[in-house]
Amino acid sequence: MGEIQVDRKKFLATVGAGALAAMTPEDKAEELEHYMIDVLEGHDHDHGHGPHEVEEDQERPSPPRGTGNLFQPSDRVFEPMPDKPTLVDFFNLRFAPARHVLQSANHALQTGQPEETVMACLLHDVVQNLIKVDHGWWGAQLVEPYVDERVAWAIRYHAALRFYPDESVGYEYPDMYNRIFGEDYIPEPYIERDYQHARAHKWYMDARLVTLNDTYAFQDGMDVSIEPFIDIIGRNFKVPKEGLGYGGTPSSHMWRTIANPNKPL
Ligand SMILES: [Fe+2]
Ligand SMILES: [Fe+2]
Numbered sequence: 001m002g003e004i005q006v007d008r009k010k011f012l013a014t015v016g017a018g019a020l021a022a023m024t025p026e027d028k029a030e031e032l033e034h035y036m037i038d039v040l041e042g043h044d045h046d047h048g049h050g051p052h053e054v055e056e057d058q059e060r061p062s063p064p065r066g067t068g069n070l071f072q073p074s075d076r077v078f079e080p081m082p083d084k085p086t087l088v089d090f091f092n093l094r095f096a097p098a099r100h101v102l103q104s105a106n107h108a109l110q111t112g113q114p115e116e117t118v119m120a121c122l123l124h125d126v127v128q129n130l131i132k133v134d135h136g137w138w139g140a141q142l143v144e145p146y147v148d149e150r151v152a153w154a155i156r157y158h159a160a161l162r163f164y165p166d167e168s169v170g171y172e173y174p175d176m177y178n179r180i181f182g183e184d185y186i187p188e189p190y191i192e193r194d195y196q197h198a199r200a201h202k203w204y205m206d207a208r209l210v211t212l213n214d215t216y217a218f219q220d221g222m223d224v225s226i227e228p229f230i231d232i233i234g235r236n237f238k239v240p241k242e243g244l245g246y247g248g249t250p251s252s253h254m255w256r257t258i259a260n261p262n263k264p265l
Contacts, residue, residue, distance in 0.1 A: 004039055004220045008180055011035050025185045029163060029177055031065065034132055036218050037100045037125065043069060066133035070094065070261045081259045084243030087146075087233055091226050094129060094258050101125050102224035104210070104217035109228065113209060119147060119236040120154040120206065121213045122229055130258050135159055145249035146238050150206050157207035160194035162214070163187045171212050 012020065015031055023031065063072060070078075079093050091098055105122035127139035136159020144152040163185060165172050177185045187195070198207055240247025245255035 002220060004036060004218045006032070006036060006176075006180060011180065024188060025177075025181075025183070026163070026188055026191060027065075028181055029185060030132070032177070032180055033162070034065070034128070037128065038069075040099050040218055040220070041069075041097055043072075066131060068128060068130040068132060070129045070258060078261060082243070084241075085245060085255075085259060086239050087237050087244060088226060088230060090126075090244065090255070090258065095126050097223065098126070098226075099219075099223060100217050102226065102229075103219055103222060104213040105229060106224045107213045107216040108209065109232075113213075115232055115236060116148055116151050117154070117206065117209045117213075118229070118232055120151045120158075120210050121217075122233070123147070123151070123237075124155050124158055124210050124214070127254075130254060142251050142254050143237075145247075145251055146244075147236060150203055151236065153201075153203050154206035154210050157194060157198040157201075158210035158214070160187070160191045161198055161207050161211045163191060164195050164199075166208055169208060169212050171208065171215065173211065173215070 011032065014035060015023075020028065081093055082089055085093075095101070101122055101124060104124065105118050108118045108121045123143050124139060125135065127142045128135050130142070131138050136156050139159075140152045140156035143155065162173050163177075164187075165175075198204055240249065242248075245252050245259055
């Protein structure tokens, strides 16, 4: 066991040289993180980009890279959800194995971080099952009606903070970026604005800790059970009595979409 190794060549091959040249630095960084999470979760990463599949690829283009995991082409059969699903049901039936978020929450728990941080880590990337584009913002919106506002805030800003080091906590994401792409990374202006806003905010460390725990959450073959988090979820995530997706909140539809990826209604 150990951190998953990013094979630079293999990663670049999955993206494709043409696509890579057209990407902004931020797209590249996103792509790298998605790749690492997908490898960790055991998602097939060969549909479409390998050199041996070029011909087939031309006939059957890949979906946009920002498409969520539940909406990628696959033979997956979705197990039915209970009538009144809970967050734990979503973890077990839709997000599993969810290694990345569980490992990050586990690191927060084992190092004695506040319960709100554990909760934020547990939820910080689950929206990538739905959509990967702008996942900090989508992810915050997904959980906002059910959690403390600091938890949603931390999730919203972790996405921008990832691209900026903070030596005070030993966070060095941009180093890995340089190693893979061999260039300096300059985020787009809207990311920079969000970073500056978060940096000056009294809750800055809430979001920063999410990015820090993130770096401990790419451990190959390490399965973390949801069990140790069930009480924390009970205290920090308020599921409507009608079930998650049926409580008439501003994000209920997002949970229903995750529950029913095959339902075009
Ligand atoms: Fe993230
Ligand atoms: Fe993450």
